[in-house]
Amino acid sequence: MRIETLSDGEITRQASGRLGVETRGQGFIEITDAAARWVAGTGIRHGLVTIFCRHTSASLLIQENADPDVRRDLLTALDRLAPRNVGYIHSTEGPDDMPAHIRTVLSGVSLSIPVVEGRMTLGAWQGIYLAEHRDRPHRRELIFHLTGA
Amino acid sequence: MRIETLSDGEITRQASGRLGVETRGQGFIEITDAAARWVAGTGIRHGLVTIFCRHTSASLLIQENADPDVRRDLLTALDRLAPRNVGYIHSTEGPDDMPAHIRTVLSGVSLSIPVVEGRMTLGAWQGIYLAEHRDRPHRRELIFHLTGA
Amino acid sequence: MRIETLSDGEITRQASGRLGVETRGQGFIEITDAAARWVAGTGIRHGLVTIFCRHTSASLLIQENADPDVRRDLLTALDRLAPRNVGYIHSTEGPDDMPAHIRTVLSGVSLSIPVVEGRMTLGAWQGIYLAEHRDRPHRRELIFHLTGA
Numbered sequence: 001m002r003i004e005t006l007s008d009g010e011i012t013r014q015a016s017g018r019l020g021v022e023t024r025g026q027g028f029i030e031i032t033d034a035a036a037r038w039v040a041g042t043g044i045r046h047g048l049v050t051i052f053c054r055h056t057s058a059s060l061l062i063q064e065n066a067d068p069d070v071r072r073d074l075l076t077a078l079d080r081l082a083p084r085n086v087g088y089i090h091s092t093e094g095p096d097d098m099p100a101h102i103r104t105v106l107s108g109v110s111l112s113i114p115v116v117e118g119r120m121t122l123g124a125w126q127g128i129y130l131a132e133h134r135d136r137p138h139r140r141e142l143i144f145h146l147t148g149a
Numbered sequence: 150m151r152i153e154t155l156s157d158g159e160i161t162r163q164a165s166g167r168l169g170v171e172t173r174g175q176g177f178i179e180i181t182d183a184a185a186r187w188v189a190g191t192g193i194r195h196g197l198v199t200i201f202c203r204h205t206s207a208s209l210l211i212q213e214n215a216d217p218d219v220r221r222d223l224l225t226a227l228d229r230l231a232p233r234n235v236g237y238i239h240s241t242e243g244p245d246d247m248p249a250h251i252r253t254v255l256s257g258v259s260l261s262i263p264v265v266e267g268r269m270t271l272g273a274w275q276g277i278y279l280a281e282h283r284d285r286p287h288r289r290e291l292i293f294h295l296t297g298a
Numbered sequence: 299m300r301i302e303t304l305s306d307g308e309i310t311r312q313a314s315g316r317l318g319v320e321t322r323g324q325g326f327i328e329i330t331d332a333a334a335r336w337v338a339g340t341g342i343r344h345g346l347v348t349i350f351c352r353h354t355s356a357s358l359l360i361q362e363n364a365d366p367d368v369r370r371d372l373l374t375a376l377d378r379l380a381p382r383n384v385g386y387i388h389s390t391e392g393p394d395d396m397p398a399h400i401r402t403v404l405s406g407v408s409l410s411i412p413v414v415e416g417r418m419t420l421g422a423w424q425g426i427y428l429a430e431h432r433d434r435p436h437r438r439e440l441i442f443h444l445t446g447a
Contacts, residue, residue, distance in 0.1 A: 001317065001319070001329065001331075001332040002317075002332060002335075002336075003315040003316065003317045003332055003333070003335075003336040003442055004315055004316050004317070005313060005314070005315045005336075005340075006314045006315055006316055006441075007312075007313065007314045008311075008312075008313040008314075008340065009311070009312065009313075010310060010311060010312070011160060011309060011310065011311060011312040011445050012159060012160065013157070013158070013159060013160060014156075014157075014158065014159070014160040014195065014196065014197075014296075014297065014298070015154060015156065015157040015158075016154070016155045016156045016157075016195060016263050016265055017152040017153055017154045017155055018152065018153050018155055019150065019151075019152045019153070021150070031150065033150070034150040034151060034152055035152070037151075037152075038151075038152040038154075042154075042157065046312065046314060047312065047443075048312075048348055048443045048445065050197055050261045050263065052261065052262055052263055052270060054270060054271065054272030054275065055272050055274075055275070056211070056212050056213040056219075056272070056274050056275055061403050062354065062407050063354050063399060063402070063403060064354040064399060067388055069387040069388035070354075070388045070396070070399055072387055072388075073386045073387050073388050073396050073399075073400075074399065074400060074403065076386075077380060077396075077400045080384075081230065081379065081404075082226060086229075088222045088225075089218040089221055089222050090216055090218035090219045090221075090222050098219070098222050098226075101212060101213060101219055101222075101223065102222075102223060102226045104212070105210050105212060105223065105255075105256055106230075106255055106256075106403075106404055107403055107404075108257055108406060109211050109260075109275075110260050110261045110262065111407075111408050112261055112348045112350065112408045112410055112443075113350055113408065114314050114348065114350055114441045114442070114443035116314055116441070121350060121352060121441040122352065123352030123353050123354070123439070125353075125354050126352065126353070126354055126407075141272070143155075143263045143265070143270045144152055144263070145196075145197045145261075145263040147160050147197065147296065147312075147445065148312065149312070160309060161308060161309065162306075162307070162308060162309060163305075163306075163307065163308070163309040163344065163345065163346075163445075163446065163447070164303060164305065164306040164307075165303070165304045165305045165306075165344060165412050165414055166301040166302060166303045166304055167301065167302050167304055168299065168300075168301045168302070170299070180299065182299070183299040183300060183301055184301070186300075186301075187300075187301040187303075191303075191306065199346055199410045199412065201410065201411055201412055201419060203419060203420065203421030203424065204421050204423075204424070205360070205361050205362040205368075205421070205423050205424055230379065231375060235378075237371045237374075238367040238370055238371050239365055239367035239368045239370075239371050247368070247371050247375075250361060250362060250368055250371075250372065251371075251372060251375045253361070254359050254361060254372065254404075254405055255379075255404055255405075257406060258360050258409075258424075259409050259410045259411065261410055290421070292304075292412045292414070292419040293301055293412070294345075294346045294410075294412040296309050296346065296445065
């Protein structure tokens with residue numbers, strides 16, 4: 001088992017960016033294209049892009065972007081893993097609030113993806129999604145960091 | 150959907166650090182202030198901070214730092230997701246050991262947060278927590294890495 | 299609570315690499331040694347290594363590398379968290395497919411580990427694993443990024 005080196009060179013630059021996303025209640029919003037355009041626009045050819053979600057009831061994840069049924073089943077699965085109305089102490093913000101916090105912990109708020117020859121190294125079926133876990137629409141904010149050369 | 154660039158410049162420096170944390174059994178210990186002070190002390194204004202937890206039964210997560218009931222409900226949720234006494238093979242280290250490993254996988258051991266204008270870009274309600282998943286007190290160690298300029 | 303600085307200096311280099319892994323159905327394949335050899339081979343002494351899994355039904359995680367029973371119990375736990383045959387809409391790729399997507403979301407596809415004095419700062423019991431969540435063997439691909447000096 002041996003790792004094949006793809007590139008080896010200097011690191012000289014970094015950029016950061018912000019993306020506001022208007023959500024429409026529980027569900028997934030794909031941000032892959034926006035991320036790819038921003039990475040390409042910086043001119044950085046090799047490096048690492050990191051995405052960070054600034055919320056405790058919305059998260060970031062990578063999943064299949066082919067069949068939308070995968071995302072529907074994923075919502076059902078998250079609902080089963082972090083159900084409503086199981087006697088939460090923190091309930092003043094509504095029955096969807098504490099499940100949203102738990103789903104955020106389970107799916108995470110930061111992701112890092114290597115960039116090779118100007119493109120994120122996502123697999124053929126991978127899409128990057130902001131996951132909204134609250135019932136009502138929210139304005140969410142993601143921060144991007146890219147370093148490389 | 151377009152990412153707005155916040156900063157674009159050179160990358161010149163990196164620093165690493167270590168934080169020892171004494172835990173008192175299952176629960177969350179906030180490390181946000183310690184991380185913020187260390188980032189500020191390096192003088193790095195733009196960059197990326199990464200935190201890594203060197204354990205298999207303690208993890209790192211970001212959650213609401215306002216209402217402590219959120220963390221109490223989160224402990225209950227983790228207990229439901231990874232319960233004790235469901236016939237684990239690995240049980241010699243006690244009934245809390247295998248659930249601790251599972252909770253660590255679910256919540257994760259590495260986090261990366263962009264730094265803009267000298268501050269981590271955490272959202273208004275986000276706190277960074279070391280999560281202890283064992284019953285007894287432990288000395289845990291986190292490694293920090295910061296790169297930028 | 300104060301973070302002790304371990305190193306502070308310039309950042310000059312980056313490298314990327316690729317690792318193909320042949321899996322044999324559900325289970326964990328340790329990649330710690332391959333990662334350690336690659337990091338050592340670059341000559342980078344201080345920095346950050348990031349590993350990224352290019353799949354939606356295989357993931358990356360860090361767990362105990364001492365007792366193999368921990369991994370057996372972990373498989374059982376993932377099976378309980380994301381069971382088969384609970385009425386998934388997306389079922390054309392087999393009963394193991396949707397559970398594999400869910401397990402990938404729960405365990406994650408990117409990991410970042412600081413490097414200090416030429417070594418990843420893994421804890422004494424930590425091993426890095428590719429987790430295959432499908433029943434049949436697959437060829438999986440991981441991308442590595444290392445930056446530092």
